[in-house]
Amino acid sequence: MSFMNIDGTKENTFDAIVIGSGISGGWAAKEFTEKGLKTLVLERGRDVKHNIDYPTTSMQPYEFEHRGQLTEDVRKANPIASKCYAFHEDAQHFFVKDNEHPYVQDKPFDWIRGYQVGGKSLLWARQTQRWSDYDFTGPARDGFAVDWPIRYADLAPWYSYVEKFAGISGNADGLKELPDGEFLPPMEMTCVEKHFKEKVAAQYNDRHIIIGRAAHITKANPIHTEQGRATCQHRDLCQRGCPFGGYFSSNSSTIPWALRTGNLTLRPDSVVHSIIYDEKKGKATGVRVIDAKTKAATEFFAPVIFVNAAALNTNLLLLNSTSSRFPNGLGNDNGLMGKYVAFHNYRAGVSGEYEGFENFTKYGNRPNGCYIPRFRNVEKQETDFLRGYAAGFSGFRRIEQSWDGVGKDLKSNLLHPSLGNWGVGSHMMGETIPKETNTVSLSKDQKDAWDMPLLKMNIDYDDNDDKMVKDYLEQLTDMFTKAGFTNIRTRDSKQAPGLDIHEMGGVRMGHDPKTSLLNKWNQLHACKNVFVTDGACMTSTSTQNPSLTYMALTARAVDFAVKELKKNNL
Secondary structure (H helix, E strand, O other): OOOOOOOOOOOOEOOEEEEOOOHHHHHHHHHHHHOOOOEEEEOOOEOOOOOOOOOOOOOOHHHOOOOOOOOHHHHHHOOOHHHOOOOOOOOHHHOOOOOOOOOEEOOOOOOOOOOEOOHHHHOOOOEOOOOOHHHHOHHHHHOOOOOOOOOHHHHHHHHHHHHHHHOEEOOOOOEOOEOOOOEEOOOOOOHHHHHHHHHHHHHOOOOOOEEOOEOEOOOOOHHHHHOOOOOOOOOOOHHHOOOOOOEOOHHHHHHHHHHOOOOEEEEOOEEEEEEEEEOOOOEEEEEEEEEOOOOOEEEEEOOOEEEOOOHHHHHHHHHHOOOOOOOOOOOOOOOOOOEEEEOEEOOEEEEEEEOOOOOOOOOOOOOOOEEEOOOOOOOOOOOOOOOOEEEEEEEEEEEEOOOOOOOHHHHHHHHOOEEEEEEEEEEEEEEOOOOOOOEEEEEEEEEOOOOOEEEEEEOOOOHHHHHHHHHHHHHHHHHHHHOOOEEEEEEEOOOOOOOOOOOEEEOOEOOOOOOOOEOOOOEEOOEEEEEEOOHHHOOOOOOOOOHHHHHHHHHHHHHHHHHHHHOOOO
């Protein structure tokens, strides 16, 4: 495909270019535009405007043709996307369809994507925990990856900065393995969750049950009101897009905030093909873009470029950005780009019941659960596997319906359900070890509709993951038993990597250009005016949900980049 600057260099030149409009891209847009830079945000998907393009957000169950369920035809056409917990009739329009965006699976990988303005920030589970120094120093202590070039102290003020703007509900729990943040009032635990918390505290001195820390406004501060956002209504219909802006998304928060500065140009339907590298200048000068609808090609220019296309697409884009100087991908002098990809292991779960609290039930539809911070190998190596796992936990009152009877009797039974026992459930979120053998690469002979090579997945579990699953099942079963739960059941789904939707790495941070791609400011070692602040930059995965860390890294990197621009260092 030949590229030509159809509109002329001047009209297509900006102060900064951001590739992607999801959680990290939205933050980059906000930070650049607030600092006065004329910023171009390129999004490969369609435009989605807050409260305008949420077609199902206020629909009642009876208004859906299939009552919210997927048809068999949709399932067959989307064997990967339909595995996702949120891919239902009310939100399927926010997901990439399998046949429209193929990829190559050398090993099974369920790649869940959302191509639209806002990306997966419309669909995420909104869990937001800070990392601690146990996480940032983990690779150095255990030797399973390269040392992180930053520590908790480097990111702590930026965690506070993004938490205040995004709105994070939670409780100050005083745990050194899970630092406290700038919290709005916490959501309330159910009585069974409180019971479990008390029993665990009485039985263990190193295990804690806390309410989840979630990007939901429980009490709007002036900064949230100024964004036009309101308190979460506990509808738990978040995947449809929230008309109240109760949870944080690029669509309800950072993108509108950036637009109102007058410094943002938002260009949807723009597939970024590659980054342009000028060998005489020794830096990147712009990007090549293909119009998603017309396939027309053009170029845009800026002195600084932020790549926030989501972890695996960021790897694809950088690997596809070749030149005489970088024949194997932009900044890829050491050949490590696309390697050491990691993810979170969500295979395992434990469920049970509790006979008690018959006079109580839950209130509303809390869009949040409880959280069990990592307790394995925190202070020292104590198991036969490296690192550890966190876990989710929830207690809920079961609803029982009788299908007995015929005609009027059956209808009456279905319309008058009763409350059963309390159910309890937990899911594992295990840290996988970055390995050189876990890779993504470009197909040599297969391309998509926009002349981009397909991405090849070669990502799998290992023995460490299996040992971790075994330990999680044993430990949670023991905790459930000591709490008096009954009918305890364990599961290992053996699901392929990907459904965690927490893929990370491939363009990792580090001190040494020989063993990493990015420095402590998220700059490419070999191309200083290109930054990566999405999941691709991660050196290891920790056990915490990663999105809050992406936000903090992005705000920190933009602050640095703007200062460097003013010094003419970029």
